[in-house]
Every structure is written in structure tokens, then in C-alpha cells.
Amino acid sequence: MPTMTETIEPYAPSERPRPLTSRDPRLAPWRAFLTAHALVSRRLDDDLRAEHQMTLAEYAALLQLAESPGHRLRMNQLADGIVLSRSGITRLIDRLEADGLVARKHCSSDGRGAEAELTDQGLSRLRQASRTHLRGIESYFLGSVEPVDLDVIERSCDAIRQRVRGDDRAQPGAGDPSEALAPGPTRGPNPA
Amino acid sequence: MPTMTETIEPYAPSERPRPLTSRDPRLAPWRAFLTAHALVSRRLDDDLRAEHQMTLAEYAALLQLAESPGHRLRMNQLADGIVLSRSGITRLIDRLEADGLVARKHCSSDGRGAEAELTDQGLSRLRQASRTHLRGIESYFLGSVEPVDLDVIERSCDAIRQRVRGDDRAQPGAGDPSEALAPGPTRGPNPA
DNA sequence: CGCAGGTTGTTGCAGATGCAAGTATCTACC
DNA sequence: GGTAGATACTTGCATCTGCAACAACCTGCG
Numbered sequence: 470m471p472t473m474t475e476t477i478e479p480y481a482p483s484e485r486p487r488p489l490t491s492r493d494p495r496l497a498p499w500r501a502f503l504t505a506h507a508l509v510s511r512r513l514d515d516d517l518r519a520e521h522q523m524t525l526a527e528y529a530a531l532l533q534l535a536e537s538p539g540h541r542l543r544m545n546q547l548a549d550g551i552v553l554s555r556s557g558i559t560r561l562i563d564r565l566e567a568d569g570l571v572a573r574k575h576c577s578s579d580g581r582g583a584e585a586e587l588t589d590q591g592l593s594r595l596r597q598a599s600r601t602h603l604r605g606i607e608s609y610f611l612g613s614v615e616p617v618d619l620d621v622i623e624r625s626c627d628a629i630r631q632r633v634r635g636d637d638r639a640q641p642g643a644g645d646p647s648e649a650l651a652p653g654p655t656r657g658p659n660p661a
Numbered sequence: 662m663p664t665m666t667e668t669i670e671p672y673a674p675s676e677r678p679r680p681l682t683s684r685d686p687r688l689a690p691w692r693a694f695l696t697a698h699a700l701v702s703r704r705l706d707d708d709l710r711a712e713h714q715m716t717l718a719e720y721a722a723l724l725q726l727a728e729s730p731g732h733r734l735r736m737n738q739l740a741d742g743i744v745l746s747r748s749g750i751t752r753l754i755d756r757l758e759a760d761g762l763v764a765r766k767h768c769s770s771d772g773r774g775a776e777a778e779l780t781d782q783g784l785s786r787l788r789q790a791s792r793t794h795l796r797g798i799e800s801y802f803l804g805s806v807e808p809v810d811l812d813v814i815e816r817s818c819d820a821i822r823q824r825v826r827g828d829d830r831a832q833p834g835a836g837d838p839s840e841a842l843a844p845g846p847t848r849g850p851n852p853a
Numbered sequence: 854c855g856c857a858g859g860t861t862g863t864t865g866c867a868g869a870t871g872c873a874a875g876t877a878t879c880t881a882c883c
Numbered sequence: 884g885g886t887a888g889a890t891a892c893t894t895g896c897a898t899c900t901g902c903a904a905c906a907a908c909c910t911g912c913g
Contacts, residue, residue: 489799491791491842498811499802501818506698507744508825524869529695544892552699557870559893564869581878581891599683607681610691613820619690621813626693628805633700650683716899736862746901751863753899773861773908 513605521598526551528602530561531570531595534587535649541586543576570594599650705797713790718743720794722753723762723779723787727841732779735768739777762786791842 489495514525529551534540542550548558562585565571570591576582587595614622681687706717721743726732734742740750754777757763762783768774779787806814 489795489803491795495803495808495811496798498806498815498818499798501815501822502698502802503702504744505818505821505825506694506702509821510695510698511744512825526869545890552696552703554871555892556872556894560869563893576891579879579891581876583892603681603683606688606691609825610694610821611681611687613824614690614817616687618813618817619687621810622817623690623693625806625810625814626690626697629697629802630693630700632805633697633704633801718899737860747862748864748902749900755863756899768861771861771909773906775862 509609512609513602516601516605517598520601521594523594523598526553526561527565527570528595528598530558530565530585531587531591532599532649534571534585535592535595539586540592541574541584544583544585547585565591596650701801704801705794708793708797709790712793713786715786715790718745718753719757719762720787720790722750722757722777723783723790724841726763726777726779727784727787732784733766733776736775736777757783788842 510525517523517525517528530547533547533550534542537546544555544558544562547553547562548555551558553561562571562573565585566573570588571585572588574584574586576584611619702717709715709717709720722739725739725742726734729738736747736750736754739745739754740747743750745753754763754765757777758765762780763777764780766776766778768776803811
């Protein structure tokens, strides 16, 4: 796997001399990170619940499906994508299916497998909810971070992701997911 | 096809012209942020559970107490500090009290109030757990982020915090909390 | 003083999540 | 081909969390 970012730094961030102590000033960024996440994600969740009767996790699942080819995904990939346990995904899809937003399909290539497929109604609900959600991200997250700093955050968080789980399940053939929500003349199921 | 060549103009991060769309590249940092947090916090929680039978939230509460003057804190402040609902804090302190790690005290200045006070055993358990926890932070978080970038993350996350909750409950008179866990000859309530 | 309204913490209840165990299926090796 | 082990998902059970309702208390105003 590519170690691509060979930086010109003084030392690699992974190997530092002394063990971390409770008074190390580098703990401040970590705490800020934790608090910021807790506040933002709670707020986004509250907004989605209030305006669309939908949790943040449900939104994330619908979004993942909308960005996947054929609007369908295996349970496992879904679980990895939104960082949820297998059983968590089972129940989450249960709820979305009960609401008619996704449909369970048998996986043709793997008898054990199940796929969740976004329904038209699911896509519609996702698009509606995305207005609230994107407004929230813009307001709480992007509105607080200097544009120049977004790259740093993305790089750092990607590095964290790669480090915590040795691998990553990237899907190179997934096409451009950025248009999954775009209501333009991209594909059939338009928001009627 | 829209030209992605945006000029590098410096405008305030709070006021942007167009509403955020689902294909905006600024969504990538947000998603990376979400995923990184989910992975790191889960990992830290798993480690604490496995090695010290303690959740991350319990650790955070004990730590907050250890950093507070007198090793005690009102329920509300505790709730704000670790971003948990009131009832969540009630139950969390219930558990810690049942384990003998904190003790509930009546607040002398406010008859409604309750304070949680760290017990000696609580401090001891916290110190033990902190080895695991600090090791995890070093390994997963600090080991992934370039030292130069820590400041950016701290600033950004602080800005998010301030924006999401209009105010912040800063305690300027709380002294230097960084020594709360240091086993050295710092202050009175030492591990007898 | 006395009450209205706000604040603090706790409890009933419901929802979301994880682990461990179970079932069905796939893969590899004999 | 057949069996052992791995994998994919689901289910039972326990835990954690939040909202709404509640009780106790404080504050301010008449």
C-alpha cells in the first residue's frame, strides 16, 4: 500500500521519544476535537430529528446508498462506511425498511449476503433532509473553520482513519458520488 | 460542467455566498472528521473497557473531577464538560458511585444541587486507566497528525465549539488542571 | 410574606447500539 | 465430493443515552 505522503518534516509523527503525560499540551487539540465533534454531531442530529424525523446515522446510511452504484450496498460495506457494528446496521436497515426508504435484496453473488437498496421514496427523503443537513454543516462546521484549514483537517483525519484501521475499503469503480444527490438530469428517479 | 478553479479569495468563513451543495468539495473534510472521530473514540473506548472495565465517558467524567478544585463538580458542569444530557450524567455518576469511584455530596450553596466528588479509589483508578488512554491518544491521534497541524485542529475545533454553543463555560479560576493526574508532590489530596 | 417562573437534578420510558451466540453460506484443503 | 474453518448477517440480551415529566429549590416581583 502506498505510503504516499513522504513529507519533508523533521521527524515522523509516529515516533516520538517520551510517553505522553497528562500535562502534555498536545492533549488540548485532542480534547477540542472530542468536544467539537460531540457538539456538532448532536446539533446535526437534533436538526434532522426535528425537521425530518431522521437520525444522523440513518441519514448517513441513505447517503452512502445514494452514492453507490445502483443505489445498493452490502450490509458490511454500509457498516464500514458509517462506522457501525454489524448488528447496528441490521437494525438501522430494519428501521429504514419499515419506513419504506430502503429495500432488502438478496445478494446474487453471495447467498449469505444482503443488500440494501435505496427506494425512490428513500432518495426523495434523503434529498429533503439534505437541505437541513447541508445547512447545518455549513453553519456549524464550515462556518467555523477557515477555508485554508480544511485541507489540514481532511489530511489529518484521513491519516487517523488509515492508522486506526490498517486498511480501508476504497471503491475506485464507484464513479463520481458527488452527483448522487444532485437533482439535475442525471438519472431516472427524480424528486417527482 | 462547472469549473472547479475557485479563486483563493480570503473571505470570512462565516459568510459564504451560495448554499452548500452535495457535491461541494468542502464536504470531504467534514466526512473525514466524522469517520476519524468514530474510529478513534471507539478504539479508545474498547481499550479502556478491555483493560480497565471503564467506558470513555466514565473516564472523561473522572478526569474532569480530577482537574477540578477540590476534586468535585456540580452535575451540570460535568454534563457540559463531557457533552452529555442531564439524565445521562445522573446515570453515569450513579454507576461511578456504585463502583466507589465518586461520592455524591449535597451542594452547600444550593439546596437543589448535587456535587460529585472523586474518591481516592476513583483517583487511583483514573491514574491507572490514564496509562491506557494516553497511550491510545498518542498512538491513534497524535501519531497520525503532524505536530504542526495540531494547532490548526485545536483552533478549528475551539471555533466550532464556540459557534455551536453560543457561550462556553470557561473557569478561569480553576487553576492549572494539567497536574491533576501527575503523581508528583503537587497538591493536597494526594494518593495517600 | 407569597406566589410565578426558572433552574437543578432524578426517574419513567423508549430508542439505539454492541457483544455473544446462532444460522446460513462460502472457501480451502484433503 | 466432503468436511473444517471462515464469513455474512441476524437475534437475544444488556447497556447507555435522551426526552418528557416530576420534585425540590431558588429568584424576583408584587
